[in-house]
Amino acid sequence: MSKQKRPLINREISWLYFNERVLQEAADKSVPLIERLRFLSIFSSNLDEFYRVRVPTLSRLADINAKAKEQLGYNPKKILKEIKEIVVKQERKFDDLYENDIIKELAEEKIFIINEHQLNVARGEFLRKYFREKLLSTLVPLMLSDDKPFPELKDRAIYFFVRLRKEGKEEKAKYSLVEIPVESLERFIVLPETNNLRFVILLDDIIRYCLNEIYFIFDYPTVEAYSIQLTRDAELEIDRTVSEKFIDTLTKSLQKRKKGKPMRLLYDNSIPHEMLKYLVDKLHLDADSLIPGNRYHNFKDFIAFPNIGRKELEYTKPAPLEVPDLDLSKSIFNQISGRDYLINLPYQSFDYIIHFLREAAIDPKVTEIHITLYRLAENSRVINALINAARNGKKVNCLIELKARFDEQNNIYWTNRLEEEGVFVNYGLLDYKVHSKICLITRIEKRRSVYYANLATGNFNEKSAKLYCDHSLFTTHQGIAKELKKLFRGLEKKVFYNDYKYLIVSPLETRRKIYALIDNEIRNQKDGKPAGMILKMNSLADEEMIEKIYEAGAAGVKVQMIIRGMCCLIPGVPGLSENIKVISIIDKYLEHARVWIFTNGGDEKVFLSSADFLTRNLDRRVEVSFPVLDPRVKEEIRDIISIQLKDNTKAREINRQNNNRYRKPGRGKRYRAQNDIYIYLKNKRQ
Structure with missing residues (x-):
């Protein structure tokens, strides 16, 4: 590859452009009104995580010397300043959308979000009663004074910064803090209806x-x-020398997270200047950490805003489709022994995966279950199936990734629960997250071991499976299954194997094998053979991988990409990336699948993967990418990707201007991929 530095978008700035696309959904009047509120919630939640994880990393880099900045390729202080400018603009759009658009449209639906100044006598009495019975006992105001240390504010908690004063008096005002108990009580209270007004x-x-x-x-x-919310540095510091006491170490680190360095103070922009100055002085904040907002923080809670109006104010939730020829009333093992099956979530039901595990738990021929778990549902049916398998005498080997960001505490809980029930739990690897989504079941048939596998692009999580677009493959291909057995053996021994024939496994092989696949397309292009690539993923930020894709584009290979989140590659640069087209689809479901399609001279190769093209996924995680070998499944994935590439309703162009421009249908047919995929899969049943 050429050593010349190619143009790139900074990954943090690119991420903010992605969150802008989420804000576009909140602004889209064709989106049902309650869903628009929920997109505001997602935008806010995303930004919280950004300030907990990405901004702290930049902040740590901000004081490096000029030589290090040159090595890094950008000036962290400059990026932090640019982030502040973009976020402030986005927060203004957010406030305008909420206050001047959505609130008014709710009022047209006879739904009113009212504040304390809009209460009549009857509603006021209702709320005072509620306050005394439910709220008052949970509130513990902290009185502030200069002779006492300033209290340690919790990460992302909402506080009222209170001022008590006497009008026209010289007496100094008193300050106080009171935490709003949103963790223990509902954020939204529905008041009694009056004259058909809600x-x-x-x-x-x-x-x-x-x-x-x-x-x-x-x-x-x-x-x-006046409401305030402090966001803290949430990166964990884990003692890498600890092994046996890893859970204890992680638990202590999680406690430290609560007291991480302040990264952002979101404040009600109507707060008096002297009150804001008081906070800035006490919290030792710099100007880049100050983000003006409206009177309500932790807007993520609006994901649960109650729909007290028409059902049309929300997206309809169509029933999950059945997978043709895969019958839940019959043995999954018998059915998948004959051919591969693909489950397309959320259009088809996660129950197929649960059924697979439940059958394994009671089947007398099943001897062993291996599975990797990254994020789990709150009341996980996956965990219940594994516990039942252990109770039935199966050897259950479960790797739970304890370092799954923001799910660490939940995963520690499930680890303890599984161990209590006799499941062998592998805590993973200290220096590498295990992000693969794989399950292997061993069954004794005619005195020999036969393997049944499930490999997926998304987590074994029945809750997210209703919201995330992913692919989950059932296969009994013994080549793939035996390589999974080898991989699980390596995870147990905490060693990495390579030289897989079918699987592509990080951290040792993914980068090299993808480069080889791209090189093959470049050669075919030069030799006049069919060449091209379609790459779908969540994020593209690894500079060397981008360089390789640029190389393919410059050689004439047509590259089509579907990237939901960060994209640091710049399409459409003459002589470099004019053969590369990138779209991003943001719609009612979260596009989460990773799919790679290589033309391969006319004999297409199709892979599904747990990995994005980020440096961490390629070099510092255990990821599994796997080939789709069954012609029927390959055709189905190809059809679904073709539908997504046609989207001209919810697809935005990723371009040199970074303007998130919608692809418009013009006078042609309108395509909306997520609706069209459901129809496609529904028609396949008939």
Whole structure:
């Protein structure tokens, strides 16, 4: 590959462009109104995580010397400044959408989100009663003074910063903090309906309405409250020398996360200047950490905003489709022994995977189950099936990735639960996250071991399976299955094997094998043979991989990409990437599948994967990519990808201008991939 530095978009800036696409969905008037509120929630939740993970990394790099900056390829301080500018603009759009658009449209539906100033006597009495019975006992105001240390604010908790003062008096105002108990109580309270009008009030505004009952012992007639939210550095510091006590070490590190360095103070932009200055001084914040917002923070809670209006205000949730010729009332093992089957989530049911595990738990011929788990549902049916298998005498080997970000505590809980039930739990590897989504079941048939496998692009999580677009493959291909056995053996021994014939496994092989597949397309292009690539993933940021894709594009290979999130590659640069086209689909489901299609001279190669094209996925994680060998499954994936490439309703172009421009149908037919895929799969049953 050429050593010349190619043009790239900074990954943090590219991520903000992705979150802008989420904000576009909230602005899209064709999206049902309650769903638009939920997209605002997703935008807010995404931004919280960004400030907990990505910004702290930049902040740590901000003080490096000029030589290190040259090696890094960018100036972290400059990027932090650019992030602040973009985020402030996005927050303004967010506020305008919420206050001047969505609130008004809700009112047209006779749904009113009201605040403490809009209560009549009857509603006021209703809320005071609610406050005294449910809320008051949960509120513990902290009185602030210069002679006491400033309290340690929790990460992402919502606080009211309260000022008590007397009008026209020289007496110094008192300051206080009170945490809003959104973790223990519903954020939204539905008030009694009046004249066919429906009212919702936030917990925050009930507290505002009853502030005088919290501070009744003070003789201050004016009590003001302004919401603030502090986001802290959430990166974990784990002692790499610890092995046997890894869970204890991780648990202690999780406790430290709660007191990480402050990265962002989101504040009500109507807060008086002197109050903001007080906070900045006490929290030792710099200007880049200050983000003005509206009166409501932790907007992520709006994902649960109640629909008290028409059902049309939400997306309809079509019933999951059956997979043709795969009958849940019959043995899954018998059916998949004859051919491969593909489950397309969420269009088809996750119950097929649960049925596979449940059957394994009770089948007397099954002797062993191996599985990797990354993120699990709250009441996981996957875990229940594994426990039942162990109780029935099966040898169950479960690798739970304890370092799955923000799921660490949940995974520690499941680890303890499984071990109590006799499941052998592998805690994973200290220096590498195990991000693969694989399951292998060993069954004794005619005195020999026969393997049944499930390999997927998404987690074994029945909750996210209703929201994420993923592919899950059942296969009894013994070449693939035996390589999975080899991989699981390596994970147990904490060693990496290579030289897989069918699987492509990180961290040792993925980069090299993808380069070889791309080189093959370049050769075919030069030799006049059919050449091309279709690559679908969540994120593309690895510079060497981008360089390789640029090389293919410059050689004339047509490259089509579907990337939901970050894309640091710049399409359409003359002489470099004019043969590369990139779209991003943001719609009602989260596009999560990773699919690679290589033309291969006319004999297409199709792979599914757990890996994005990020450096961590290629070099620092255990990822599994796998070939699709069954012609029927290969055709189905190819059809689904073709439908997505036609999308001109929810697809945005990734281009040199970074303007997230929608692909428009013009006078042609309108295509919306997620609707069209459901129809395609529904028709296949007939």
